[in-house]
Amino acid sequence: MTETRLRFGILGCANIARKVSRAILLSPNTTISAIGSRSLEKATAFASENRFPESTNVYGSYDSVLEDPDVDAVYVPLPTSLHLRWAVLAAEKKKHVLLEKPVALNVGELDAILEACESNGVQFMDATMWMHHPRTQMIKQVILSDEQRFGQLKSVHSTFSYVGEGDFLKNDIRVNPNLDSLGALGDAGWYCMRAILWAHDYDLPKTVTAFRDPEYNESGVILSCGASLNWEKDGKVATFYCSFLSNLCMDLIALRTRGNFRVHDFIIPFNEKVGSFEAVANSRWTELGCAPEPSEYTIATDLPQEALMVQEFARLVHGIRGGKAKPEKKWAVISRKTQLVIDAVVASIKNGFVPVEVVY
């Protein structure tokens, strides 16, 4: 049986929508049927520049996309402050929701979005692309799940930094207090938090303690920050650092009792077709040094991670539409846990870098 392609409507013309639109067109089970922007002209140009199908409906509003019966699902790359309104409206119109990260300004807003998705029977997924790279599954299966060989998890460190160029630090959506008030924490820190939780099989930390040196722009939006996460069992600890002020770094390092692994580009692989990581187990001291050296592992992928993401999203939706399955809750739970830790970092910073408990 040949499944029809899942038809996406795109809300807005954000830069990231270029990459995800390409992914929707690359994925074998999806296509684009509509795009809406507050400016019809902008939407028209965007559709043309990104080689949308001729048949794409182009609108001068987001509402029109949601009203379009040719739209099965929406991809929402709008500023975070608009997620609550448009994700909820989309769900109410029975559109499945692929939502850019950070998914919400806080867990209260996210809960309203998740509630709308659940009560309308639509699939929710956040657009955390690296989760869908085969490298991610490989590390999970080969290393994180192999307690016999790699032992128990002890420590994770995750970094995402990049330099906000030109007037980014003043004028970009990601540092505008009315649009993306979480700043670097929501944009870059989201990935760090997700990676830490992923490495911990989504076991939430007990407390989160922010580092004392966040940086802010003139509007008070975070440009760099970090925190330690504490499980208060088995000595498990994690740290993250995120920044718009440091040169690109996308490191993830996990230490286990018998082995460890490292990824240097966990968020966006330097090579779209090949992901790599380093791992080592059972290191020993030798007469003069230590061995073995970490080994490099690579895994190829025909589709880029963002195309694998929309493909998986479409697979879930097809199951729902075929009456074979209910919406997969996993993605809502993972998003909510990520948001909870983000919220705890915010609270820790606001309260003078005290430890903040994380409760699901």
Add this chain to the structure above:
Amino acid sequence: MTETRLRFGILGCANIARKVSRAILLSPNTTISAIGSRSLEKATAFASENRFPESTNVYGSYDSVLEDPDVDAVYVPLPTSLHLRWAVLAAEKKKHVLLEKPVALNVGELDAILEACESNGVQFMDATMWMHHPRTQMIKQVILSDEQRFGQLKSVHSTFSYVGEGDFLKNDIRVNPNLDSLGALGDAGWYCMRAILWAHDYDLPKTVTAFRDPEYNESGVILSCGASLNWEKDGKVATFYCSFLSNLCMDLIALRTRGNFRVHDFIIPFNEKVGSFEAVANSRWTELGCAPEPSEYTIATDLPQEALMVQEFARLVHGIRGGKAKPEKKWAVISRKTQLVIDAVVASIKNGFVPVEVVY
């Protein structure tokens, strides 16, 4: 003029003394003239096993080494709790002091050692070997000193972990509360702290805040811990994690505003003859990803880093003995700063993980 070789006396037969003895015999300006242990039998066996020169004086006490007129300098690999007594006595006997790390149980003890060295005009150096690897100088000169290309330092993360095998966690000197009460913090954390300070050009952090999850053995000695270091200027922050319970990891990552570098074996290079590191500058977002990828740099060394260390120590001593120079104070200052940060971590843990100010 051919300089005579600096003649070392070795205090004790610790495991690490095997490597440093080899280094003293490898370095072109040093030799071994004496070894002392509480057991003459043990000292004799150690000298034989490690191919000490035939002329080496072998003693059944540490005192005898200090009394030996053929000894110019001592290498002190004794348990940390014995450093105060034996380093001070050595200085009083006008022996130059190469002291294993951690140099002391606290900065008060270290100050007594440094005072003894200074008032007796002898050179002090701690045995932090990686400081003397040409890779270390290369990173400093090429990256850390090139503000034009790499920008300002923002964040450093440093890890040293290894698995204490067998009965290590119960019985090794490094976890004995009467011998090395600083445990993993003193043994492994020392390197992390030194690396962080080195990357910051020895600018001390303003505060240190320990993570909430240290692990201890039955005697209350630290087996794993970490902390965040905060400069409270320009958003500078550093983190470290040290452990006897996680598989070998020796990572150092520094993020700067325009570039960064990474070393995976900064403490003991996997290859004794070649050190490598990764660095990248001016990373940029591209249409679909980011570039350039970090580059790998390598630097060869004929002598292992521990031989370069004793060679440099001997060079300084020869300057003093030739009347050309006074003892180089740099190493005392660096040791003291490292110890101060260690002490602050201890204080933060003891006081419930509060921020502790670091004052020189």
